[in-house]
Amino acid sequence: MRLLQSITRSFACVLAAGLLCSAPVIAQEEDAPAPPSADIAPIAYLIDLTSGQVLFEREADRRFMPASITKVMTTFLAFEWMEEGKIVPQQAFTIRPEVWRKWNNVGSTMFLPHDARVTVDDLVHGVTTVSANDGAAALADGAAGSVEGWVEAMNAKAEEIGMADSRFGTPNGWMDEGRTFTTARDLVTLATAMVRRHPTKYRHFVGKPAFTYNEITQPNHDPISGVVPGADGIKTGFTNQAGYGFLGSAERNGRRLVMVVAASPRARDRNRAARDLIEWGFGAFEQHRLFAPDVPVALAEVQGGSSRQIALVSQYGVYVDMPEGVENEPKLSVEYEGPLRAPIGKGERVATLTISVPGMQDHRIPLVARDAVEEAGLGARIFNGMLGWIS
Secondary structure, X not given: OOEEEEEEEEHXXXXXXXXXXXXXXXXXXXXXXXXXXXXXXXXXEEEEOOOOOEEEEEXXXXXXXXXXXXXXXXXXXXXXXXXXXXXXXXXXXXXXXXXXXXXXXXXXXXXXXXXXXXXXXXHHHHHHHHOOHHHHHHHHHHHHOOHHHHHHHHHHHHXXXXXXXXXXXXXXXXXXXXXOEEOHHHHHHHHHHHHHHOHHHHHHHOOOOEEEEOOEEEEOOOOOOOOOOOEEEEXXXXXXXXXXXXXXXXXXXXXXXXXXXXXEOOHHHXXXXXXXXXXXXXXXXXXXXXXXXOOOOEEEEEEOEOOXXXXXXXXXXXXXXXXXXXXXXXXXXXXXXXXXXOOEOOOOEEEEEEEEOOOOOOEEEEEEEOOOEOEOOHHHHHXXXXXXXXX
């Protein structure tokens, strides 16, 4: 019978084991920003991507129309297809007449000419920097053969990465009678996948201050880049139906925060909310690294394998955010259904680490096998069984 195994460790025991790297004493900073005000935004969500912890949330699972934030999914799908070799940045598409007629000068635009032959690189920059509706449609049609085919691929990709409560009806977020919807939690899932899977493409395409195409230069209207230190986008959105929203991110000293504010009635409210929330996130918490990648978090028992134990590790390392001034220690517990049964592949997810911080919701991190464990031969199984019986 397989049982749920649990290993509990305190923050102090991690320190005693010498596995916490450069852990400073937690102290209240005199100039730490105040927590976000109650009216920061109807929808607000902030996570530390480095640790994975939720720092603030309001209505994170409430559906809303993302408007142009939809283009983040178009950007991510473009990144995925570049990685798979389906499209390349230097590839050029000729905009079809029917696509041009539908999207010419509709909302935000990169002013594509009716006979434009434009590269994937320019189209993606047009989407990320100036929120080009025509650019998103031209990219979708050129890459997938039709806008409808691209939208179908967007939804398939959203499902693949775990966006459980989102649906896309267009490549650019233009009003479609509510067929396009998402949640703040899903948008953070999307941003996380984009940053982690495609860091080089993210740096190349996202967070640029301006974009020039066809001798027309337009600024990026992102409310935090150039204002909040370390900020690099990601995408604003607005329609009369949706209100003002923003999916944004910033990185300081290796620590990346991702945030969503949405359904704000005015642009200045959204902009203030975005800046206040992300500054609060950096200032109100202190981060510690508990385990580097590939450093064992715990050992799990293995049954029927060439080894009786296996080291459990986190792919990205284990970090914890502690609120400034909080002195209580977090608790760490590892759970797995065990003993684990061989064979076990290297990198296979086999356990969950739960970090409990006073005053914050529990945070769970998947743990994987650091090494492969092959199935033991008959002799080894008998010997390991005898050892288990003796112990």
